[in-house]
Amino acid sequence: MPRPTRKPVTPTKPLLKPPVRIGNLDTAALIGELRQLHEDAEDPNIGRMPADEELFGALLYLEANASALTSEAARRTAATKRVLLWEYLREQADLHQAKAIEHARAAGTEWTDLAPALAVNAPSAAYNKARRLQAVVLAAASHTGQTVRRTPEAVREAERLAAIRAAAERQAEEEAARRHALLAPVAQRLILHRSSLDDDDEVTFWLDQIEALLPDCHTATQLVSLQKYVEAAVRELRKAERMGALSAATPDAQASYRAAAGLLRDGSHAVRGGHAR
Structure with a gap:
C-alpha cells in the first residue's frame, strides 16, 4: 500500500511544535552547586577551577576532573547538570553568533570573509547560514511567542512583521x-x-x-x-x-x-x- 503523500509545509508558517528549550538559567548558581560537590569530594585540583561566572571554562574543568567525585550519586548529579548547562550553551550560541554576524556586517565585513568563520565554503553559503541563524534572533524578539522556522521565507516574513511593529511603535x-x-x-x-x-x-x-x-x-x-x-x-x-x-x-x-x-x-x-x- 503506497504511503500517503505528505503535504508541503508553507515556508513562512510558524512551527506548530516549537522545540523544547532550556530558557533562562542561573548558570553561576548551578556551577556553584557543582563546585560544592567537588569540594565535598576533596577534589585536589579544585583551586584551579574557573570562577562560577566563567561557564565554558568551568564546564571544561568539571569534565576533566569528573573522576574526582567518588560518590555514584554525586557523579550522576554532576553529569546531569553538565548536560543541562551544555544544552543551555548550545541555545545561547546561535543567538550570540547571529549578533556577531550582524555586528561584522555593520562594520563592513564581506560574506567572503565570513565564510571561513561560519565553517562554509562560499559567500552564498555564509549568507544562507546567517539567515537561518537570524530566525533565532527574531524568535527571541517576537511578541507572539512563536518560533520562527529556519527558512529564508520565514525569516523575511518575521523581519517584515518586526518592521511593521517597529513602525507602529515609532508612530505612537x-x-x-x-x-x-x-x-x-x-x-x-x-x-x-x-x-x-x-x-x-x-x-x-x-x-x-x-x-x-x-x-x-x-x-x-x-x-x-x-x-x-x-x-x-x-x-x-x-x-x-x-x-x-x-x-x-x-x-x-x-x-x-x-x-x-x-x-x-x-x-x-x-x-x-x-x-x-
Missing part, C-alpha cells in the same frame, strides 16, 4: 510627542494661574494632580493621565463658571482655562489629531 511615540507639545503648555498655564482658579474642592484636587505629573510627563501612559487630569479640571471649572465662581479670577487665569477648554473641545479632537484649532 511621535503622536505622543505631538500631543505632549500641545497639552503640556496648556496644563502649565493652568498651574501658573492656579491661585485664581483654586476652589479648595474638586478644581484644587485636579490641579494638584496636574502639578504633580507635569515635571515627569514623558511616556504615552503619563500623557494619557495628564490629558484626563486636564479634562477633569476643565469639567470642574465649567461648573464653577456656570455658578459664577470664576468671575473673581484674573484675566490671565480665565484665559488659561479657556485655552484648555478650547484644546479639549469636541472630545479632545484637537489633541488627538495632533494640531490645535
